[in-house]
Amino acid sequence: MNDISVSKEVIRRLPRYYRYLEELKGEGVTRISSRELSDRMRVTDSQIRQDLNCFGGFGRTGYGYNVEELYEEIGKILGLDRIKHIILIGAGHLGQALANYTNYRRRGFCIEAIFDRDPEKIGMKVYGIEVQDIAGLEAYLSTHEADIATITIPKEEARIVAKRLVSCGIKAIWNFAHTDLELPEDVVVENVHLSESLMSLSYKAKEQRKKREESGQ
Amino acid sequence: MNDISVSKEVIRRLPRYYRYLEELKGEGVTRISSRELSDRMRVTDSQIRQDLNCFGGFGRTGYGYNVEELYEEIGKILGLDRIKHIILIGAGHLGQALANYTNYRRRGFCIEAIFDRDPEKIGMKVYGIEVQDIAGLEAYLSTHEADIATITIPKEEARIVAKRLVSCGIKAIWNFAHTDLELPEDVVVENVHLSESLMSLSYKAKEQRKKREESGQ
Numbered sequence: 001m002n003d004i005s006v007s008k009e010v011i012r013r014l015p016r017y018y019r020y021l022e023e024l025k026g027e028g029v030t031r032i033s034s035r036e037l038s039d040r041m042r043v044t045d046s047q048i049r050q051d052l053n054c055f056g057g058f059g060r061t062g063y064g065y066n067v068e069e070l071y072e073e074i075g076k077i078l079g080l081d082r083i084k085h086i087i088l089i090g091a092g093h094l095g096q097a098l099a100n101y102t103n104y105r106r107r108g109f110c111i112e113a114i115f116d117r118d119p120e121k122i123g124m125k126v127y128g129i130e131v132q133d134i135a136g137l138e139a140y141l142s143t144h145e146a147d148i149a150t151i152t153i154p155k156e157e158a159r160i161v162a163k164r165l166v167s168c169g170i171k172a173i174w175n176f177a178h179t180d181l182e183l184p185e186d187v188v189v190e191n192v193h194l195s196e197s198l199m200s201l202s203y204k205a206k207e208q209r210k211k212r213e214e215s216g217q
Numbered sequence: 218m219n220d221i222s223v224s225k226e227v228i229r230r231l232p233r234y235y236r237y238l239e240e241l242k243g244e245g246v247t248r249i250s251s252r253e254l255s256d257r258m259r260v261t262d263s264q265i266r267q268d269l270n271c272f273g274g275f276g277r278t279g280y281g282y283n284v285e286e287l288y289e290e291i292g293k294i295l296g297l298d299r300i301k302h303i304i305l306i307g308a309g310h311l312g313q314a315l316a317n318y319t320n321y322r323r324r325g326f327c328i329e330a331i332f333d334r335d336p337e338k339i340g341m342k343v344y345g346i347e348v349q350d351i352a353g354l355e356a357y358l359s360t361h362e363a364d365i366a367t368i369t370i371p372k373e374e375a376r377i378v379a380k381r382l383v384s385c386g387i388k389a390i391w392n393f394a395h396t397d398l399e400l401p402e403d404v405v406v407e408n409v410h411l412s413e414s415l416m417s418l419s420y421k422a423k424e425q426r427k428k429r430e431e432s433g434q
Contacts, residue, residue, distance in 0.1 A: 011420060015413035019395070042397070078416050079423030093317065097310035103395070103412050107419075147422060171429075172422035174415060178236070178320070180259070188425050190418035192411065195320050196232035198391060199295050201407035202324075203228060205364060205389035206296030208405050212388075 010051045014074050016041070017051070021071040033064035080107040085145050086174075089161055090152035091116040091124065091131045094176060098150055099126045109148075113140060117157075134161070141168035148172045155179035227268045231291050233258070234268070238288040250281035297324040302362050303391075306378055307369035308333040308341065308348045311393060315367055316343045326365075330357060334374075351378070358385035365389045372396035 020041055024032060034052070038045040052059055055073050059065055075081050086104075088095050091114050099111055114126055115134040124131045132140065149165045151158050151173060158177030165173065166187055173189045175181055181189055237258055241249060251269070255262040269276055272290055276282055292298050303321075305312050308331050316328055331343055332351040341348045349357065366382045368375050368390060375394030382390065383404055390406045392398055398406055 012417070014420070015410070015416035018416060019410070019412060077420065079419040080416065084419060084422070093310045093314035097314055098411075100310065101411070101415075107416070109415065109419075148418065171425060172418055174418050182259075186425060186429070188418065188421040190414055190421065192409070192414055193232070193236070194315075194318070194409065195236060195324075197407055197409055198318075198326065199232035199235060199297065199324070200229070201365065201389055201391050201405065202296040202301060202326075203231070203294065204405040204407065205301070208388060208403060212403070 007054075010054055011077075013051060014078055018071065018074045018078060018080070021067055021074065024067050025071060029067055031064050031066055034059065037065070075107075082108055084109050084147045085112045086110060086148045086150060087112055087140075087146045088114040088150045088152065089116075089134065089158075089165075090150075091118070091121040091126055092152060094152040095150075096126050098152065099129065112144065112146060115140075137161075137164060138168055141165075141170070146170060148174055150174040150176070151181075152176045224271075227271055228294075230268060231295055235288065235291045235295060235297070238284055238291065241284050242288060246284055248281050248283055251276065254282070292324075300325050300327060301364045302327055302329045303365045303367060304329055304357075304363045305331040305367045305369065306333075306351065306375075306382075308335070308338040308343055309369060311369040312367075313343050315369065316346065329361065329363060332357075354378075354381055355385055358382075358387070363387060365391055367391040367393070368398075369393045 020037070034045050034048040037043075038048050041048070049059065052065065052070065055070070055077075072081075086109055088099055088111060091099075095114065095116070099114060101109075103109075104111065111127075111129060114129050114131045115137055116122060116131050117134045121131050122133045149170045149172070151161065153161065155177045158175070158179060159181060162173060162175075162181045162183060166183055171187055173181065173183070173187065175189055175191045176194065178193065178195050180191065183189060237254070251262050251265040254260075255265050258265070266276065269282065269287065272287070272294075289298075303326055305316055305328060308316075312331065312333070316331060318326075320326075321328065328344075328346060331346050331348045332354055333339060333348050334351045338348050339350045366387045366389070368378065370378065372394045375392070375396060376398060379390060379392075379398045379400060383400055388404055390398065390400070390404065392406055392408045393411065395410065395412050397408065400406060
């Protein structure tokens, strides 16, 4: 199918569909109606049908959706059906947490290398992978394939390392540093701004508290 | 000011404004024009002015915005001007990474306690806080204030613990478990679905690669 026909909003929702379909597969469910999926995902029945209609031919009246087919198709669209080599920058707690990400292999993500500048971490094994000196980054990337670099280091260093990565040909970055990386347009960046997430929560909690106080709870 | 007059879309953008204003303060910048902020944040000048106009009176023609005033006002809206007591559920790598979150204190977030069920972690000190047995969660919450619970444990356990937290009166959860928690409407949840973030990156990287291949790079 032609991805161009699938709108950005639908694409943004695809990972969540994938996650739910994976759970259904794990439970041995082979088919599901839009209504059941709607109840499960807390999304309207009509949105489910509209979104999944973009992939044409998966919904059958009276049958619903074939879980495996939909799962595979969405997986292909998301690029999960191919191997993606990941390198991790930063072997601190966050880097180590991400190195052990259990969903990776099933979705084609392979952690190939971990880099740090701290002598205490260099040489340490993290889930079987030995932490390398980040001074060797360019040398490593000149002889190894890497699709995605995950950045978990402080922001000042993150900006510098991001430029080094891009110079070596890295085209996709998963960024946990508390900053926006300013990189060429052909480099895709997925930011995980934990500070912004927590600030959003603070706002929502504050609004809920106001509601409770106003209703005299 | 009345928060109701500020739309959801603007609210969603506030944490990012706050982060940039904090950087500007750190650099000693006292005032900034919408144009300069626009260049810095890579957002249109008109969006900046529209968004910040919601807070009325901060923009002055020919002067721009006072960084400190705007920072304080946005901080208040986001609830960052009060203390928020946080408890962490899970003392693994991710939990430990979040326990050391350097921006916390400045924004009023205080980690008060960390819980785990692993005997090897119970009693361990994480940034000065001793990990407690999660069996004591209810007892702790009956004698201590907690505004936010951060969940960093696997999904099956996360659902159970979330219910325990809600039973003890927790009204706000920062959820890193790979699942949607099904909780009462008055409990606010901020999900950080790392798996979905990575799948989004995989999609974007795939699309960029297609573009490169089509343009013969």
